[in-house]
Amino acid sequence: MRKKGIDRDLVIVLTTTLITLATWVGFEVYRAYTKVTIPEVLQKHLQPLNPTLDTKVLDQLEQRDK
Amino acid sequence: MALDYKSSVTRYRKYLSQVSHQPLWQASLVFVLSLGLLIILLLFVLRPTLITISSLLGQIDTQRKVEQQLDAKIAAVQRAQQLLNSLQSRLPVLDRSLPTAAQLGVWAQAVQTIASGSGVAITDFTLSDIPVTQIASASAKLSTLVKINFRLSASGNYSQLVDFIDTLEKLPRLAVLNSIDFSRQNDGKLTLTAGGVISFTYAQKGY
Numbered sequence: 001m002r003k004k005g006i007d008r009d010l011v012i013v014l015t016t017t018l019i020t021l022a023t024w025v026g027f028e029v030y031r032a033y034t035k036v037t038i039p040e041v042l043q044k045h046l047q048p049l050n051p052t053l054d055t056k057v058l059d060q061l062e063q064r065d066k
Numbered sequence: 067m068a069l070d071y072k073s074s075v076t077r078y079r080k081y082l083s084q085v086s087h088q089p090l091w092q093a094s095l096v097f098v099l100s101l102g103l104l105i106i107l108l109l110f111v112l113r114p115t116l117i118t119i120s121s122l123l124g125q126i127d128t129q130r131k132v133e134q135q136l137d138a139k140i141a142a143v144q145r146a147q148q149l150l151n152s153l154q155s156r157l158p159v160l161d162r163s164l165p166t167a168a169q170l171g172v173w174a175q176a177v178q179t180i181a182s183g184s185g186v187a188i189t190d191f192t193l194s195d196i197p198v199t200q201i202a203s204a205s206a207k208l209s210t211l212v213k214i215n216f217r218l219s220a221s222g223n224y225s226q227l228v229d230f231i232d233t234l235e236k237l238p239r240l241a242v243l244n245s246i247d248f249s250r251q252n253d254g255k256l257t258l259t260a261g262g263v264i265s266f267t268y269a270q271k272g273y
Binding site for chain 2: 010022030058
């Protein structure tokens, strides 16, 4: 009876350890997937550029010259 | 209290030799060892492998987003270049309105010229807040707009002074007048005191 008790305890401990490890590995995997940093130099190049030019200012300046 | 491990090991071996032939014990041992092996594999084999795979997948995903953003930026730069090319002939007006250097001498000469043309005499002409010590550092900041305050006094009759102010505002270089003050002198002439701001930029224009 004592041996069966030890076996059952051991199985419970091992199963719990396995579940804990699996959860830990899952979190680590998720963190590794999401924790990807872009270099600062590249981030500067990624800043969006507005390609429009305010031609009204040019019109006003040309009108002013006339 | 010395640990009597020899007798304990002997008793354990005896116990193992007795129970190792029982089927239930064998099945239990296989199950426990399988769990242990699974734990070891998960800890030392699967974990680093999965982390490496997910890290690489994350990098691929990020690089794909970076590529999309860079493509969008390249397209924006190309559109800007096309727009710049189409406006090339009109852009010099910007240089005249907002020069890329102080050009204070040129502007002062222009003011003197329009004063002579209007028939007014400039009696005082002050330029302040000239960023002489900041020029070196400001030149590094391409979009820096530098403002220089000016203050001038001129004498003449009313129509001459109005003509002078009108022409000053129409100079090719932008000058913002902040204050205009007329006062009468003893000889009946008017004195104009005007203050304002002229600007220039260190921006490197790409044309």
